[in-house]
Amino acid sequence: xxxxxxxxxxxxxxxxxxxxxxxxxxxxxxxxxxxxxxxxxxxxxxxxxxxxxxxxxxxxxxxxxxxxxxxxxxxxxxxxxxxxxxxxxxxxxxxxxxxxxxxxxxxxxxxxxxxxxxxxxxxxxxxxxxxxxxxxxxxxxxxxxxxxxxxxxxxxxxxxxxxxxxxxxxxxxxxxxxxxxxxxxxxxxxxxxxxxxxxxxxxxxxxxxxxxxxxxxxxxxxxxxxxxxxxxxxxxxxxxxxxxxxxxxxxxxxxxxxxxxxxxxxxxxxxxxxxxxxxxxxxxxxxxxxxxxxxxxxxxxxxxxxxxxxxxxxxxxxxxxxxxxxxxxxxxxxxxxxxxxxxxxxxxxxxxxxxxxxxxxxxxxxxxxxxxxxxxxxxxxxxxxxxxxxxxxxxxxxxxxxxxxxxxxxxxxxxxxxxxxxxxxxxxxxxxxxxxxxxxxxxxxxxxxxxxxxxxxxxxxxxxxxxxxxxxxxxxxxxxxxxxxxxxxxxxxxxxxxxxxxxxxxxxxxxxxxxxxxxxxxxxxxxxxxxxxxxxxxxxxxxxxxxxxxxxxxxxxxxxxxxxxxxxxxxxxxxxxxxxxxxxxxxxxxxxxxxxxxxxxxxxxxxxxxxxxxxxxxxxxxxxxxxxxxxxxxxxxxxxxxxxxxxxxxxxxxxxxxxxxxxxxxxxxxxxxxxxxxxxxxxxxxxxxxxx
Numbered sequence: 001x002x003x004x005x006x007x008x009x010x011x012x013x014x015x016x017x018x019x020x021x022x023x024x025x026x027x028x029x030x031x032x033x034x035x036x037x038x039x040x041x042x043x044x045x046x047x048x049x050x051x052x053x054x055x056x057x058x059x060x061x062x063x064x065x066x067x068x069x070x071x072x073x074x075x076x077x078x079x080x081x082x083x084x085x086x087x088x089x090x091x092x093x094x095x096x097x098x099x100x101x102x103x104x105x106x107x108x109x110x111x112x113x114x115x116x117x118x119x120x121x122x123x124x125x126x127x128x129x130x131x132x133x134x135x136x137x138x139x140x141x142x143x144x145x146x147x148x149x150x151x152x153x154x155x156x157x158x159x160x161x162x163x164x165x166x167x168x169x170x171x172x173x174x175x176x177x178x179x180x181x182x183x184x185x186x187x188x189x190x191x192x193x194x195x196x197x198x199x200x201x202x203x204x205x206x207x208x209x210x211x212x213x214x215x216x217x218x219x220x221x222x223x224x225x226x227x228x229x230x231x232x233x234x235x236x237x238x239x240x241x242x243x244x245x246x247x248x249x250x251x252x253x254x255x256x257x258x259x260x261x262x263x264x265x266x267x268x269x270x271x272x273x274x275x276x277x278x279x280x281x282x283x284x285x286x287x288x289x290x291x292x293x294x295x296x297x298x299x300x301x302x303x304x305x306x307x308x309x310x311x312x313x314x315x316x317x318x319x320x321x322x323x324x325x326x327x328x329x330x331x332x333x334x335x336x337x338x339x340x341x342x343x344x345x346x347x348x349x350x351x352x353x354x355x356x357x358x359x360x361x362x363x364x365x366x367x368x369x370x371x372x373x374x375x376x377x378x379x380x381x382x383x384x385x386x387x388x389x390x391x392x393x394x395x396x397x398x399x400x401x402x403x404x405x406x407x408x409x410x411x412x413x414x415x416x417x418x419x420x421x422x423x424x425x426x427x428x429x430x431x432x433x434x435x436x437x438x439x440x441x442x443x444x445x446x447x448x449x450x451x452x453x454x455x456x457x458x459x460x461x462x463x464x465x466x467x468x469x470x471x472x473x474x475x476x477x478x479x480x481x482x483x484x485x486x487x488x489x490x491x492x493x494x495x496x497x498x499x500x501x502x503x504x505x506x507x508x509x510x511x512x513x514x515x516x517x518x519x520x521x522x523x524x525x526x527x528x529x530x531x532x533x534x535x536x537x538x539x540x541x542x543x544x545x546x547x548x549x550x551x552x553x554x555x556x557x558x559x560x561x562x563x564x565x566x567x568x569x570x571x572x573x574x575x576x577x578x579x580x581x582x583x584x585x586x587x588x589x590x591x592x593x594x595x596x597x598x599x600x601x602x603x604x605x606x607x608x609x610x611x612x613x614x615x616x617x618x619x620x621x622x623x624x625x626x627x628x629x630x631x632x633x634x635x636x637x638x639x640x641x642x643x644x645x646x647x648x649x650x651x652x653x654x655x656x657x658x659x660x661x662x663x664x665x666x667x668x669x670x671x672x673x674x675x676x677x678x679x680x681x682x683x684x685x686x687x688x689x690x691x692x
Contacts, residue, residue: 001387003050004468004475004536005068005246009041011053013091013122014083017073017112017221019053024226027082033226035082037073040224040238047239048536056086059095061102069108069245070099074221077121089122096127103131104211108245112221115139115177131208131215133187136180140204140219142197147174147231154178154197156204160461161188164247166205166240168463169592170233178220181206207244214245243464251474260311261357261379262408270304270361273297274377274410285363285373285426287334298330301375305361312359318345322361329363337363337373340427348402349435354384357407363426368557369415373426379407380420383440383481391485391535398489400434403481405441406688414686416556418442438484441689444476447548449687453680454551454673458588466543473689479540486526486541490519497613497621508622508641508659510629513563514606517570520545521603528596546571546595555674556681559662566633566664573632573667574602583669619645619652633664 011018017037018024024036041051054063064070074081075089083089091099103109117125117135125135145155155174158167167173167190175191180202183189191205207216222228224238261267277297280290287294302323309319321342329337339362348358361377383403392398404420406413420437423430448470455462455470462470469476524545531538549568557565575581575590580598582589609628613621626641635642640658648655666674 001048001385001478001536002474004048005243005249006050006066007044007052007069007071007242008064008067009037009051009053009071009073010059011055011073011084012057012059012087013072013075014077014081014085014087014089015073015075016081016083017225018084019051020055023084027084031227036226037224039226039229039235043229043235043239044242046534046536047243049242055084058092060098064098064102064107067102067107068249069110069242070102071110071112071242072124072127073112074114075120075122075124080120089120091123091127096130099127100130103213103215106212106249108213108242108248109215110242110245111215111217112224113179113217113219114221115179115219117179128181128215128217131210132184133206133208133215133217134182135217135219136182136199136202138180138199140175140178140180140193140197140199140202142194144196145194152177154193154204156191157194157201159190159192161190161207163455163459163461164188164190164244164467165461165463166190166237166244168240168461170237170240171593172232173223173234173237174232175204175218175220176222176228178204180204181217181219184208205241209248212248212250214248216241216245240464243468247464247467247471249468249471251472259357259379259381259407261308261359264308264311266304266307267379267408270301270308270377271408271410273300273304274361274375277301278374278411281363281372281374283372285337285375291334294334295330298326301361301377302326305359308359312357314351314356315346315358318342318347319359321345326361337375337426338428339363339425340429340431343422343425343427344431346422347435348380348382348404348437349400352382352384352389352402354382354386356382356384358382358404360420364412364424366412366415366417367419367421367424369417370412374412376410376412378409378413378420380404380437380439381407383477385478385481387535388478388481388485391482396485396489398485400436401485401488402435402437403440403484404437405477406439416446416685418446436488438480438488439688440477440480440484441473442687443484443548444473444480444544445687445689446684447480447544447552448473448476449684450552450556450677450680451547453677454547457673457676458583459586460588460590463543463592465539466547469540469543475537475540476544477689479537479544482530482535482537483523483541483544486523486530487519490522491515494518494522494607495611495614497610497616506653506656507618508626508656508663509561509563510566510663511622511625513566513570514609514625514629516564517567518603518606518610520549520567521599521606524596524599525603542596546599551673551677552681554666554670555677559666561659561661565666566629569633569664569666569670570629571599571602572669574598577632619648619655622655629664633667635664636660636662639663 019037019041024032027035044051140154141151142154143151147153153176183206188207189203193202204219280287280294325339325342358380363373363375418439422433452470527538549571553568554565578598580591580594
């Protein structure tokens with residue numbers, strides 16, 4: 001897959017560290033690990049970063065073009081350190097100006113400094129000082145909080161800082177013969193010495209926002225050397241620090257800017273005709289009266305479709321059938337529309353190639369949006385990167401799964417709807433469906449907007465990966481493709497006591513909620529195997545599932561049979577009861593170390609419920625499922641179902657009718673959060689990656 005970010009590590013200014021093993025061997029023949037950052041570079045590569053070394057020449061705008069993070073490791077004159085032997089340890093004024101421009105424009109800068117900083121003859125301290133972080137000339141010592149009984153190997157007192165938590169999931173870390181930092185009030189102070197140290201409570205890891213970018217300064221360069229990165233939790237801390245430096249970067253898709261379809265005048269005319277036709281249609285799509293105007297609109301639509309057809313040669317059969325269906329609708333007097341023939345020819349699943357565009361024009365309703373069968377026009381682009389294609393072909397086979405993004409759409413999709421499903425199209429009969437389109441760009445953008453607002457409101461300190469996910473639309477979009485791929489396939493796998501898609505069964509809405517929950521929990525658990533196999537977006541899928549389920553779904557939409565919201569309520573209740581989530585002093589905290597195991601345990605509980613459901617009657621399974629849910633999410637005080645089987649009507653339909661519209665109301669946490677997030681949720685209506 002494309003790199004999560006590009007990292008450039010400078011080795012051209014007499015650095016005392018190198019990512020190149022052969023150079024490390026020359027620098028420290030007796031112990032190459034004491035001069036090597038090879039493992040630090042590999043840790044970043046494993047996390048999906050493209051890591052390169054800059055080995056010769058000045059740092060300038062051309063060098064830094066396309067770089068996300070620039071790392072400047074400790075450098076020195078040759079009297080103090082064995083170095084790479086290239087260049088000067090003093091960065092020129094021109095280089096510093098280029099670095100300033102790079103950071104201000106959105107780049108991340110990581111400075112790895114040392115104890116007794118002035119003696120080495122470099123100007124890294126001066127560079128840090130440009131951003132308000134001063135280096136204290138000292139050697140930190142701590143006789144109490146020390147690693148391996150060495151006083152100069154001082155343990156760090158980890159902190160959360162201004163909504164960021166680089167120590168999320170990090171149990172312990174230390175610095176080896178470090179200096180200390182003096183920082184401005186606006187700085188993020190992540191690591192300090194303990195009060196028992198000299199100097200006490202002094203910052204040793206700190207960062208600042210600079211323009212659109214970030215600068216991070218660490219008062220020790222040894223903690224990620226090959227001979228130290230395996231100590232404590234230094235690997236994870238290193239990955240988090242570099243990710244934090246990237247996390248202010250904001251990206252968004254270009255939408256229709258590069259699309260020949262939506263740039264064509266015929267698309268503009270097509271949208272205009274569809275919007276003019278909309279107010280003429282009844283709820284079932286038919287038109288009574290105004291047939292002259294409707295006929296002119298349909299003629300325009302047909303002409304525009306024919307004009308656009310050469311731009312999508314893979315859709316010729318569909319577009320011919322589409323024009324024919326419009327003609328038949330007009331000739332039939334604009335009754336209830338029937339577009340079965342053209343729907344049978346619409347096959348985006350047969351062209352699953354990254355970047356392939358499709359034009360779709362149908363009378364349809366939009367789920368979570370317009371309930372009427374209005375004519376809609378949409379241009380979609382398939383999101384099918386090679387690594388996803390390989391996963392689908394090898395592990396998560398699902399021939400009907402089609403991740404798409406918006407390129408252009410009519411007003412029926414200016415809603416919360418994020419799917420393009422064939423069952424929404426007006427047809428005379430139900431056909432066998434062979435595809436389902438999910439707008440990964442809209443889902444990603446909505447998750448980012450609502451989760452960011454929730455984190456701000458709840459004062460939740462975010463791990464760097466979460467910050468990056470919420471900042472980077474392209475990263476979030478591919479994360480949602482992976483999530484949807486695994487989730488969608490899970491519907492038809494496992495112990496299933498009922499139709500997993502629940503198309504032919506009517507049942508209480510919590511059963512739908514449990515099915516969505518089961519698929520998300522299974523996907524969450526599956527990220528362990530995905531991560532071990534090298535799928536770098538697996539950790540981001542965990543964050544997306546957790547945030548979307550905890551924040552967006554329970555607070556979005558009506559409370560009438562909101563099964564997606566209920567699934568989120570269940571996750572919150574489970575994690576809260578386990579102490580993984582705490583809401584104290586109006587601040588939400590998450591124990592990131594325990595999240596995976598706790599979610600896995602919930603997944604096992606749901607799967608046990610399903611497995612045992614195979615041996616129960618339908619009503620018995622519904623009751624057992626109700627007991628499972630109500631043990632976590634208290635039901636409505638007036639619930640008939642909460643009174644048990646004896647209180648339920650004998651007839652199944654009546655038992656279902658006895659379910660209250662909001663059988664499992666929101667708790668006080670969600671009542672407060674829903675009100676606070678209302679503006680963010682409303683602004684996410686109709687959002688795409690372009691507007692994120």
